[in-house]
Amino acid sequence: MEKTIAAAYKDAPKTWIYKLLLVFIVAAMLAWSSSTIVINDTTGSGAGVAKNILLGIFHPDTKLLFNFTNSGVLYLLLETLCIAFLGTIVGAVISVPLSFISASNLMPRPIAVAGRLAIAAIRTVPAFIYGLMFIRVTGPGPFAGLLTMSLCSIGMVSKMFIESIEDLDKRILESLDAAGCTTFQKIRYGILPQLFPDFMSTLIYRFDMNLRDATVLGLVGAGGIGAPLIFAMSSYRWNEVGAILLGLIILVMIIEWISSKIRTKLTRG
């Protein structure tokens, strides 16, 4: 027994050089990037500011929180929710053809690669640049935010769509063929049931993420809760920040809970 263990240890591949090299590379990269740690606290009031922020955030402005007019937190949250919802749907509508083009099991390789590059290019442009572009089209407001959100969703949504398309079980199509089904029937009974749960699950997840990312839209004035939040922050009204953040966090948590419920239901069928 002892001998076999010793022999097994002896035969184990010797990877310490490889591991040491890996540790060395990671350490070198960290050392290289440690130059970003620069505390640029010219006024020397960092700790004081932090205390004010925390105090404000934990004493939210209840007047703003329970305000039912167009500038109250509740309406802004509803607007954000609508932007995220419609943005996800518009994004999905654009992503479906794009991901069928880029699926390497359906399309010839050059077309698939071109499609993937296009998706990567769409992903690279930061949200606020799309926001600026759309504001020229629609003027500032939630409509611009919605369009921005839809373009930002494309990257991740089509990536997941491509994965589910490439995982399609082709044997089902062959057996439908053998049973004498027409093309339409093959799509209806062979492809849609396989793709639908995956697609829905991706979209619900993306909706969740869009809600979280909605603050970015506020940077360019594209509607939703982002702009009031950032205005409040840049004018140091921390209790308003607290109220908005509280509303946002509660909303995001509720939506996350619902979406994870639906998604587990979808994956279990």
Add this chain to the structure above:
Amino acid sequence: MSFYDRIFKPRRHTLSNGKVVEERFTRLPLIMLIILVCTAISVRITGFSFSVLFSGGRRFFDILFDMFPPNTSYLPKIWTPLLDTIKMSLLGSFIGAVLSIPFAVLAASNIVSNRALVFVVRLFLSLVRTLPTLVCALIATYIFGLGTMAGTCAIAVFTFAYVGKQLFEIIETVDMGPFEAMEALGATRLQAFIASVFPQVLPSYLSVSLFCLEGNVRYASILGYVGAGGLGLIMNEKIGWREYSSVGMILIVLFVTVIAIEGLSHAVRKRLT
């Protein structure tokens, strides 16, 4: 959903052997109705209209066409902010990923038997996750001053929450056999964890962290907008001056960098799993 079944009666089929099976009525109309109502409300509130889109759609390309041809003479000034962005995401991802380990272990219900502790740690993780990254970055700029430090902080917080959530889910799906065997042999819980659970989760953990790093490089470029250093800073500046050709150059550099880092991390992740 039994209420739904009572309104729309399930269809009964009698099989050839006399057995009766029920086919429940399709849920599609209900789902469609919910989606349609939500869409209608959203269209009203956001003011979505195709006519605006068609009449003004051309103007979307104004800025895009201004970006081409990109201003190549601006290239030498991009390198420093680009390296800053990469450094920020590297360091931020590393700090966040390392910090998330203890929290993820405490949030895994198969390792920690104290229900209350698991609940509290999970609540903390999801609270941090709902905090928008931009807000983190802005708060960090107030505390640490403008610059890369604030961006690194925001990225670390984001990575912490994301990797923490993924990691505790990975730990919960681990095979507990080796852990119990080691405990039976007399190892302490910590020893058993390090020797049996850790090797099982390590590849997925590294893979998740690398995936997060990929996203962070892209995200770091937005953070500059609030003054947290990196590419976003010069992008914001150039947009302010309407030098869109320089913005185009920055975007091209960012695109190439993101593709390179994604390719690298994809190759490493393929080896890991």
